[in-house]
Amino acid sequence: MKGPSSAGSWPGSGHAPGFHVPVCLVGAMLTGACGTGTDGGVLQTVLPDPALPRISVADVSVVEGDSGTGLMVFGLDLSSAVDEPVTVSYSTADVSASAGADYAAVSGIVGFAPGETTAQITVQVMGDTSAENDESLRLNLAGPQNAVIAGAYATGLILDDDLPAAAVAGFDNRP
């Protein structure tokens, strides 16, 4: 069976069986619109509303410190202010940092008050004097209300500030 080279070139009347649905999917993804017909109507309902504001969160880095806890503050931005309250769920996840040892895990729901376009999520970072690599965690976003998520996560980097013992010894032994 010879396949059509485009949606409009199928020689018969109407669409080839099984052909118009993929075209509709691709078209919907690229343009936000979909062809007429039952399939198109169903597919359109799962697309994000382009009128909704977008939530974005930026990567952040903090110096670890040697004792107590420091604060890693993630800044969230809403692309435009809206009249409805906007909320989004968040949770931290280990990458190379370990919850409980390097930072305190957090999860919950953060809100933008009507008219506001910024919000913050704070993670406590635990200081130590161990020489180690920089370590990172993720802040994941999910389940937005009255908005869509522009980026599903941000990376938080904990910058180690402890000299390895070998480096100190090496310094002393230099000619």
Ligand SMILES: [Ca+2]
């Ligand atoms: Ca330290």
Ligand SMILES: [Ca+2]
């Ligand atoms: Ca350290």
